[in-house]
Amino acid sequence: METLAMHISNGIIDGPxxxxxxxxxxxxxxxxxxxxxxxxxDRLAPMAGLVAAFIFAVQMLNFPIFTAGVSGHLLGxxxxxxxxxPWVGALCVAVVLVVQxxxxxxxxxxxxxxxxxxxxxxGTAAAYLLIALLLRVLPxxxxxxxxxxxxxxxxxxxxxxxxxxLQYQLGGTTDLGGNLAGLAxxxxxxxxxxxxxxxxxxxxxxxTVAKARPDLVxxxxxxxxxxxAPVPAVGGVR
Amino acid sequence: xxxGHAHVLYRESASPVHRLPPEVKIAAMVVFTLxxxxxxxxxxxxxxxxxxxxxxVAALARVGPGWLLSRATIELPFVLFAVALPFxxxxxxxxxxxxxxxxxxxxxxxNIIAKGTLGVLASLxxxxxxxxxxxxxxxxxxxxxxxxxxxxTFMLRYLDVLVGEARRMRVARVSRGDDPRFLWQLRGFAAxxxxxxxxxxxxxxxxxxxxxxRGYTGRMPAVWQGTGAxxxxxxxxxxxxxxxxxxxxxxxxxxx
Numbered sequence: 001m002e003t004l005a006m007h008i009s010n011g012i013i014d015g016p017x018x019x020x021x022x023x024x025x026x027x028x029x030x031x032x033x034x035x036x037x038x039x040x041x042d043r044l045a046p047m048a049g050l051v052a053a054f055i056f057a058v059q060m061l062n063f064p065i066f067t068a069g070v071s072g073h074l075l076g077x078x079x080x081x082x083x084x085x086p087w088v089g090a091l092c093v094a095v096v097l098v099v100q101x102x103x104x105x106x107x108x109x110x111x112x113x114x115x116x117x118x119x120x121x122x123g124t125a126a127a128y129l130l131i132a133l134l135l136r137v138l139p140x141x142x143x144x145x146x147x148x149x150x151x152x153x154x155x156x157x158x159x160x161x162x163x164x165x166l167q168y169q170l171g172g173t174t175d176l177g178g179n180l181a182g183l184a185x186x187x188x189x190x191x192x193x194x195x196x197x198x199x200x201x202x203x204x205x206x207x208t209v210a211k212a213r214p215d216l217v218x219x220x221x222x223x224x225x226x227x228x229a230p231v232p233a234v235g236g237v238r
Numbered sequence: 239x240x241x242g243h244a245h246v247l248y249r250e251s252a253s254p255v256h257r258l259p260p261e262v263k264i265a266a267m268v269v270f271t272l273x274x275x276x277x278x279x280x281x282x283x284x285x286x287x288x289x290x291x292x293x294x295v296a297a298l299a300r301v302g303p304g305w306l307l308s309r310a311t312i313e314l315p316f317v318l319f320a321v322a323l324p325f326x327x328x329x330x331x332x333x334x335x336x337x338x339x340x341x342x343x344x345x346x347x348x349n350i351i352a353k354g355t356l357g358v359l360a361s362l363x364x365x366x367x368x369x370x371x372x373x374x375x376x377x378x379x380x381x382x383x384x385x386x387x388x389x390x391t392f393m394l395r396y397l398d399v400l401v402g403e404a405r406r407m408r409v410a411r412v413s414r415g416d417d418p419r420f421l422w423q424l425r426g427f428a429a430x431x432x433x434x435x436x437x438x439x440x441x442x443x444x445x446x447x448x449x450x451x452r453g454y455t456g457r458m459p460a461v462w463q464g465t466g467a468x469x470x471x472x473x474x475x476x477x478x479x480x481x482x483x484x485x486x487x488x489x490x491x492x493x494x
Binding site for chain 1: 399432
């Protein structure tokens with residue numbers, strides 16, 4: 001299996017900033033664990049596992065941008081927020097990051113706080129806010145759902161990339177001087193392209209799932225109160 | 239994931255490192271990495287010390303240097319980022335081989351390559367000596383919230399479901415006359431990605447319900463947890479590596 005590292009690795013950001021973001025990530029994850037427990041029922045548990053596995057698989061598709069030395073990849077935050085909700089969704093992304101750091105050496109263990117803040121917290125939060133907003137505004141059609149998924153995925157990828165730029169500005173181990181703007185520009189441009197790819201994958205997946213099993217899409221469930229389950233009449237059809 | 243369900247990086251062996259309980263190895267690896275990252279980048283000798291520690295553990299675990307180094311290429315994009323730094327970095331410039339390079343950028347590049355490589359090697363050693371099942375067990379014993387270990391358990395289980403379904407769909411496509419080659423495969427893949435997700439979910443849901451009906455309540459059976467929890471002696475043995483690393487880091491901080 002040929003894979004490349006994609007997350008912030010050890011030594012890119014200095015210790016104090018990494019520690020601050022580790023504390024932020026820990027606090028956010030605690031909230032997610034507490035809120036997520038309420039969400040995780042018999043339907044969501046296997047879904048959460050599959051979403052995490054799916055994210056794990058798509059994160060292997062990455063786009064190294066060799067000229068700039070920056071690489072980007074799909075994140076899956078929007079897909080997770082759409083299918084399992086923001087709390088469990090953020091946990092899914094975080095689990096993927098933890099396993100990648102521990103087992104594949106992808107993303108330094110000391111930098112986990114930074115990676116979780118960018119991809120699990122910022123990415124998923126941005127995606128869910130947009131989903132909640134767009135689903136109210138756009139028509140309730142497959143197209144509306146597809147647009148919601150596409151836009152939220154696109155924006156979440158760019159937001160996560162900007163999280164890295166912010167962290168690099170706060171605690172990058174090498175002062176890039178005026179080149180920081182260049183880094184920001186490269187990251188934004190690259191991740192805009194990646195966001196389009198991610199948006200397409202998220203939209204096709206969510207629309208297919210919503211057509212066949214609308215009960216599985218958390219974002220649709222949260223919007224309308226669940227219709228009362230049809231109670232079969234005693235005796236049934238005679 | 240029954241018997242023999244290991245991941246690609248696991249190296250079957252019975253070395254002393256393999257026999258250590260997983261929670262001990264995870265803790266040692268995390269502390270070691272933190273010590274490496276906390277070391278000032280100017281303390282070149284300290285990184286030599288860390289590399290020596292990694293080499294000793296690798297020898298004890300009977301993991302060959304060739305295997306380690308070939309797997310460490312995962313770090314390549316960051317090495318490239320590091321190579322760009324001496325050219326991009328600000329501050330005073332020095333002449334190296336006729337190139338005017340930023341000295342801060344050079345140190346930064348060294349910092350990323352040294353710390354990144356040591357981190358990657360440490361996690362590769364953990365992966366090579368610990369099965370996925372043990373890894374999750376170790377996280378569970380380290381008081382990781384159950385919801386996280388549960389998601390992790392299912393994630394690893396469903397990866398195989400996902401790969402299996404993808405293979406089945408590909409065979410179905412080929413047997414109906416499609417001829418997927420490199421780039422053209424993308425179109426079929428893109429069209430099928432939603433279906434793949436749904437099929438994998440329905441299969442995964444059946445797996446989950448089968449587990450629930452056999453008494454699964456969100457935690458793996460007590461049989462897995464009961465035996466093999468780390469003893470004080472094992473903690474002591476495994477703590478030698480992180481304690482040595484922490485000592486090196488502390489010395490380096492004091493000296494610089």
